[in-house]
Amino acid sequence: MMIPRPPPPSLRVALRAGWSSIVVSPSSCIPATHRAHSSSPTTYPALVYDKYGRHDEILKVAHLPLPPVSATTVNVKFLASPINPADINQLQGTYPLKPPFNPTIGGAIGGNEGVAEVISVGDGVRGIHVGDWVIPVASGSGTWRTHAQYEAEDVLKLESEGVSKIIAATISVNPSTAYRMLKDFDNLQPGDVVIQNGANSGVGQSVIQLAKAWGFRTVNIVRQRPDLDELKHQLHALGADMVITEEDARRTDVAAQVKQLGPPPRLALNCVGGKSATNMVRLLGHDAHLVTYGGMSKEPVTLPTSAFIFKNLSAHGFWMTRWYDAHSHDDQRARMLSALLALARTARLREPWHDLNSFRAEDPVDRLRELAVTAIDKAGRGFGSRKQIFEFE
Amino acid sequence: MMIPRPPPPSLRVALRAGWSSIVVSPSSCIPATHRAHSSSPTTYPALVYDKYGRHDEILKVAHLPLPPVSATTVNVKFLASPINPADINQLQGTYPLKPPFNPTIGGAIGGNEGVAEVISVGDGVRGIHVGDWVIPVASGSGTWRTHAQYEAEDVLKLESEGVSKIIAATISVNPSTAYRMLKDFDNLQPGDVVIQNGANSGVGQSVIQLAKAWGFRTVNIVRQRPDLDELKHQLHALGADMVITEEDARRTDVAAQVKQLGPPPRLALNCVGGKSATNMVRLLGHDAHLVTYGGMSKEPVTLPTSAFIFKNLSAHGFWMTRWYDAHSHDDQRARMLSALLALARTARLREPWHDLNSFRAEDPVDRLRELAVTAIDKAGRGFGSRKQIFEFE
Numbered sequence: 001m002m003i004p005r006p007p008p009p010s011l012r013v014a015l016r017a018g019w020s021s022i023v024v025s026p027s028s029c030i031p032a033t034h035r036a037h038s039s040s041p042t043t044y045p046a047l048v049y050d051k052y053g054r055h056d057e058i059l060k061v062a063h064l065p066l067p068p069v070s071a072t073t074v075n076v077k078f079l080a081s082p083i084n085p086a087d088i089n090q091l092q093g094t095y096p097l098k099p100p101f102n103p104t105i106g107g108a109i110g111g112n113e114g115v116a117e118v119i120s121v122g123d124g125v126r127g128i129h130v131g132d133w134v135i136p137v138a139s140g141s142g143t144w145r146t147h148a149q150y151e152a153e154d155v156l157k158l159e160s161e162g163v164s165k166i167i168a169a170t171i172s173v174n175p176s177t178a179y180r181m182l183k184d185f186d187n188l189q190p191g192d193v194v195i196q197n198g199a200n201s202g203v204g205q206s207v208i209q210l211a212k213a214w215g216f217r218t219v220n221i222v223r224q225r226p227d228l229d230e231l232k233h234q235l236h237a238l239g240a241d242m243v244i245t246e247e248d249a250r251r252t253d254v255a256a257q258v259k260q261l262g263p264p265p266r267l268a269l270n271c272v273g274g275k276s277a278t279n280m281v282r283l284l285g286h287d288a289h290l291v292t293y294g295g296m297s298k299e300p301v302t303l304p305t306s307a308f309i310f311k312n313l314s315a316h317g318f319w320m321t322r323w324y325d326a327h328s329h330d331d332q333r334a335r336m337l338s339a340l341l342a343l344a345r346t347a348r349l350r351e352p353w354h355d356l357n358s359f360r361a362e363d364p365v366d367r368l369r370e371l372a373v374t375a376i377d378k379a380g381r382g383f384g385s386r387k388q389i390f391e392f393e
Numbered sequence: 394m395m396i397p398r399p400p401p402p403s404l405r406v407a408l409r410a411g412w413s414s415i416v417v418s419p420s421s422c423i424p425a426t427h428r429a430h431s432s433s434p435t436t437y438p439a440l441v442y443d444k445y446g447r448h449d450e451i452l453k454v455a456h457l458p459l460p461p462v463s464a465t466t467v468n469v470k471f472l473a474s475p476i477n478p479a480d481i482n483q484l485q486g487t488y489p490l491k492p493p494f495n496p497t498i499g500g501a502i503g504g505n506e507g508v509a510e511v512i513s514v515g516d517g518v519r520g521i522h523v524g525d526w527v528i529p530v531a532s533g534s535g536t537w538r539t540h541a542q543y544e545a546e547d548v549l550k551l552e553s554e555g556v557s558k559i560i561a562a563t564i565s566v567n568p569s570t571a572y573r574m575l576k577d578f579d580n581l582q583p584g585d586v587v588i589q590n591g592a593n594s595g596v597g598q599s600v601i602q603l604a605k606a607w608g609f610r611t612v613n614i615v616r617q618r619p620d621l622d623e624l625k626h627q628l629h630a631l632g633a634d635m636v637i638t639e640e641d642a643r644r645t646d647v648a649a650q651v652k653q654l655g656p657p658p659r660l661a662l663n664c665v666g667g668k669s670a671t672n673m674v675r676l677l678g679h680d681a682h683l684v685t686y687g688g689m690s691k692e693p694v695t696l697p698t699s700a701f702i703f704k705n706l707s708a709h710g711f712w713m714t715r716w717y718d719a720h721s722h723d724d725q726r727a728r729m730l731s732a733l734l735a736l737a738r739t740a741r742l743r744e745p746w747h748d749l750n751s752f753r754a755e756d757p758v759d760r761l762r763e764l765a766v767t768a769i770d771k772a773g774r775g776f777g778s779r780k781q782i783f784e785f786e
Contacts, residue, residue, distance in 0.1 A: 096703045273698050295698030302695045305666050305688030308710030310489045315708040317701030 040075060040119050041066055045361055046145030047372050050107030052093025055376045059091065061365040062106050066147050071124035073149050076134060080169035081114030081143040082354075083379040083388040084202070085294065091376075097321055099140045109142025111390075115158065115168035116148065125152040133160040135172055137328070139321050144372070146361040146392045159338070162345040169389060170202070170352055175340050177293055177320045178206035182214070185289040185316060186267050190215030193262045195283055196269040197221040197246075197276045198296060200231055200385040202352045205238055207269060212239030213348045217261045219283065221249050221276065231385070238350070249279040258283050267291070274299030281307050290315045354387040361392070433468060433512050434459055438754055439538030440765050443500030445486025448769045452484065454758040455499050459540050464517035466542050469527060473562035474507030474536040475747075476772040476781040477595070478687065484769075490714055492533045502535025504783075508551065508561035509541065518545040526553040528565055530721070532714050537765070539754040539785045552731070555738040562782060563595070563745055568733050570686055570713045571599035575607070578682040578709060579660050583608030586655045588676055589662040590614040590639075590669045591689060593624055593778040595745045598631055600662060605632030606741045610654045612676065614642050614669065624778070631743070642672040651676050660684070667692030674700050683708045747780040754785070 048062040049055075069075050087110060089095035099108040118132045128134065134155035136143065141154070158168055182188065194211055198204050199220030211218045219242045220235055222228070232243040241261060248254045258265065264285020270277045271294030281290060281303055290313060292301055307313040327333055343349035357375040359368060372390075379388040441455040442448075462468050480503060482488035492501040511525045521527065527548035529536065534547070551561055575581065587604055591597050592613030604611045612635045613628055615621070625636040634654060641647045651658065657678020663670045664687030674683060674696055683706060685694055700706045720726055736742035750768040752761060765783075772781040 278693075292698055292701040294702075300671075300695045300697050301701060302693045303708070304693050305685055305710075306489075308685040308694060308708065309687075309712045310710070312710055312712070312715060314710075315696070315701065317698075317703070317705055317707075319702045319705070322705060 041147060041361065044145055044147035045359075045365070045368055046105075046142065047110045047368075048105065048107045049091055049110060050101050052091065055088065055091050055380075056373045059110065059369065059372055059376075060106065061368045061372075063365075064105055064145070066149060069120045069122040069149065071122045072151055072153075073122045074118050074125060074128055074134070074152050074155065075120035075147065075149050076116035076155070077119050077147050078114050078116045078143060078145060078390075078392045079133070079165040080356075080392065081111045081390045082170050082173075083111070083376055083390070084113060084173050085296075085379075086139075086173075087111055087144075088376060088380050097140050099142065109145055111142055111144035112136075112139035113170065113173050114143030114390075115165055116155075119147075122152065128152055128155070128157055133158045133165075133168055135168065138324055139173075144359075144390060146359065156333075156337070159341060163341055164344075164351060165391075166351040166354060166389060167341075167344045167349070170354075170387065171337065171340055171344070173320055174202035174352060174387075175206040175210070175349060176336060177203050177318065178210050179336055179340060180320070180323055181269050181291050181293065181318050182207065182210055182216070182267070184318075185291050188214075188216055188267060191217070191262050192267075193217045193219060193258070193265040194267045194269065195219040195221070195258075195265050195280050196271075197280060198271040198294065199235060199240070199243065201271055201294075201296075202387050203269075203271060203293065205235075205352055205385075206349065208235060208238045208240045209349050210343070213343055217241045219244065219258055219261065219265065221246060221280065234353075234385075246276055246279060249276075249283065255283055264288075269293065270301065271296055273297045273301050275302070277301045278303065281313060284311065284313065287312045288314075291318050292316070293318045293320075352387040353385050354389050356389055356391040359390045359392050434540060434754065437538055437540035438752075438758070438761055439498075439535065440503045440761075441498065441500045442484055442503060443494050445484065448481065448484050448773075449766045452503065452762065452765055452769075453499065454761045454765075456758075457498055457538070459542060462513045462515040462542065464515045465544055465546075466515045467511050467518060467521055467527070467545050467548065468513035468540065468542050469509035469548070470512050470540050471507050471509045471536060471538060471783075471785045472526070472558040473749075473785065474504045474783045475563050475566075476504070476769055476783070477506060477566055478689075478772075479532075479566075480504055480537075481769060481773050490533050492535065502538055504535055504537035505529075505532035506563065506566050507536030507783075508558055509536075509548075512540075515545065521545055521548070521550055526551040526558075526561055528561065531717055532566075537752075537783060539752065549726075549730070552734060556734055557737075557744060558784075559744040559747060559782060560734075560737045560742070563747075563780065564730065564733055564737070566713055567595035567745060567780075568599040568603070568742060569729060570596050570711065571603050572729055572733060573713070573716055574662050574684050574686065574711050575600065575603055575609070575660070577711075578684050581607075581609055581660060584610070584655050585660075586610045586612060586651070586658040587660045587662065588612040588614070588651075588658050588673050589664075590673060591664040591687065592628060592633070592636065594664055594687075594689075595780050596662075596664060596686065598628075598745055598778075599742065601628060601631045601633045602742050603736070606736055610634045612637065612651055612654065612658065614639060614673065627746075627778075639669055639672060642669075642676065648676055657681075662686065663694065664689055666690045666694050668695070670694045671696065674706060677704065677706065680705045681707075684711050685709070686711045686713075745780040746778050747782050749782055749784040752783045752785050 043063045043065050045061050046064050048060050049058045101107045134157050137154050194216050196207050199222050220240045224245045235243045266288040268280040268290045270292045273295040274297040375388045436456045436458050438454050439457050441453050442451045494500045527550050530547050587609050589600050592615050613633045617638045628636045659681040661673040661683045663685045666688040667690040768781045
């Protein structure tokens with residue numbers, strides 16, 4: 001317990017990839033060799049912040065240098081990067097993963113997920129080639145930018161054939177979170193029932209599809225809203241077995257319908273908290289697990305003592321970043337990625353509902369900034385079902 | 394999941410031991426043989442209830458027959474039986490383990506724990522002898538009575554040498570709960586720190602002593618009270634490292650003191666709920682477990698979403714009855730009992746603070762009833778530190 005541990009990959013990458021391109025070390029022993037790519041620019045625009053707060057007050061566009069590759073690095077061109085809820089919390093300073101501010105780039109670069117195409121490869125790099133699609137190994141490296149230079153070991157090559165850039169750009173967070181939560185907390189069997197709230201969220205959409213692919217039934221709770229029927233239709237189209245509102249979840253006839261679906265549910269996935277989590281617990285059977293991965297209501301998770309003691313409920317948290325850190329040295333990540341991509345290729349895992357926000361390197365700074373602020377506005381709006389994605393052109 | 398399971402021992406015993414003595418089955422193939430014991434009565438007084446409610450309104454004294462032993466049964470004379478909080482909940486009908494009411498004995502017999510001396514043994518019984526001390530295998534059999542007849546397989550023989558009847562009467566619930574919670578949720582090592590609230594409860598006293606015996610440090614939270622200094626002194630005398638109030642638990646200087654005790658605490662034991670549980674979570678380190686075994690505040694367990702996600706908190710329930718049911722076919726119970734008795738013999742596990750309530754078989758019914766009502770009154774009074782125990786003479 002007292003042995004000092006190496007920094008987790010999320011921090012290693014944050015410490016390195018964010019500005020590796022601008023640290024000039026004259027005493028470096030590694031010769032700066034590279035194979036130039038026709039479209040490789042010398043600078044690129046990035047969305048940068050140097051204090052925490054509202055995105056419209058702190059986010060800036062900076063043009064950063066993209067040096068030639070060294071022996072161990074690759075230069076990449078981002079294709080698409082989503083705006084996830086955690087990215088916004090990171091800007092606000094309320095997220096525990098805080099990429100350090102580096103004065104030479106004017107802060108930290110926003111975004112934690114995205115897919116990039118390799119445009120230049122260092123001579124010492126094996127297994128990565130120009131044209132490959134890669135994703136950052138860890139969060140915190142800054143993905144809201146058109147280009148980047150990474151140490152080759154800090155990117156993961158994707159088997160991109162038959163996979164859209166939208167899937168590739170969003171596969172590391174939402175579908176991976178759904179995958180782990182469905183796999184790691186109970187030994188679910190085909191026919192078993194899973195309950196989730198915030199079912200129209202990015203993770204929620206993934207849960208429905210993975211559960212469908214693996215033969216689990218899903219009870220999906222969403223908030224009452226004007227377009228409820230349309231939303232229900234969309235979630236059923238993804239594979240949802242039941243879609244109910246928070247109010248429905250408290251009704252005894254709905255509880256009876258849940259019972260009809262299969263064995264008493266033993267897994268509930270919570271991204272809301274407050275009463276919504278309590279509602280789900282009422283629908284759970286004995287020995288069930290409640291996994292919390294978000295808290296959109298900003299209310300704590302409130303659970304009856306009797307559920308813990310007499311129903312033997314266990315409540316856990318899940319944080320994808322922690323999982324990646326804990327599994328940086330085994331092959332579980334590669335196996336998960338491969339399984340998710342296989343589902344995507346066969347249309348059993350579809351692109352999240354999304355809007356594209358076209359971020360063009362040649363656009364003026366003010367226009368890029370306005371685009372970013374508007375996109376983050378949309379992403380942060382209540383329980384939005386549509387993922388906002390920067391598309392880099 | 395769909396395979397029908399045999400009823401758990403707690404129910405089996407409830408279905409059998411409660412009135413086995415009065416069911417007369419003329420077609421029984423088992424001859425009614427017995428070795429009479431000099432002091433064996435033909436009837437005995439028991440505290441019986443036939444509806445749920447306040448103990449002073451529902452509890453009655455009934456004289457029930459004690460038939461001679463059959464080949465497979467033993468007759469016993471209770472020595473001492475405690476009043477545990479769950480016993481009172483059982484009378485109120487709010488406890489999930491509900492011994493069925495049997496009209497031939499006028500309801501169900503109160504009490505779930507106690508120690509008895511064997512006074513008569515069936516010819517077919519092996520390994521149990523007159524004079525042995527036994528405890529009921531499972532809760533729900535009714536222990537608030539001077540005598541009982543049990544199937545031999547439904548009692549557990551105690552190695553009683555060097556153990557008081559108070560220890561023996563109370564070892565199956567409180568010390569066993571403490572034992573399991575300290576052993577089963579984290580792999581604690583000497584020097585590790587455990588936090589608990591309701592630290593002066595029966596379980597709390599056991600937690601302090603077992604932790605001391607095993608080299609764990611304890612942070613013990615109690616409610617502010619007039620005799621706080623005396624209580625602190627008593628808990629320190631049991632082996633407590635820190636004793637603090639709920640108000641203290643929110644102070645940053647106290648949090649700093651907890652940090653000085655050892656590694657960040659990874660186990661918190663909760664019998665209160667509400668804010669008290671939340672206070673404990675603030676003092677926990679990463680990857681910690683919160684185990685709830687009671688809810689004295691009658692408020693739900695309220696936990697910050699961030700603790701689940703970013704501190705990787707897990708919250709569980711613990712119910713001794715469930716554990717006994719799940720381990721009725723292995724030797725873990727015997728090993729635990731043996732370990733606890735060994736600690737008791739060396740004064741590392743002491744009798745709980747208690748009051749004896751002398752329940753004499755020859756006393757008039759009204760007097761016995763008044764004695765019981767008064768004892769249960771005392772047991773149910775707030776966060777009482779003193780266990781009320783019926784002593785049978």
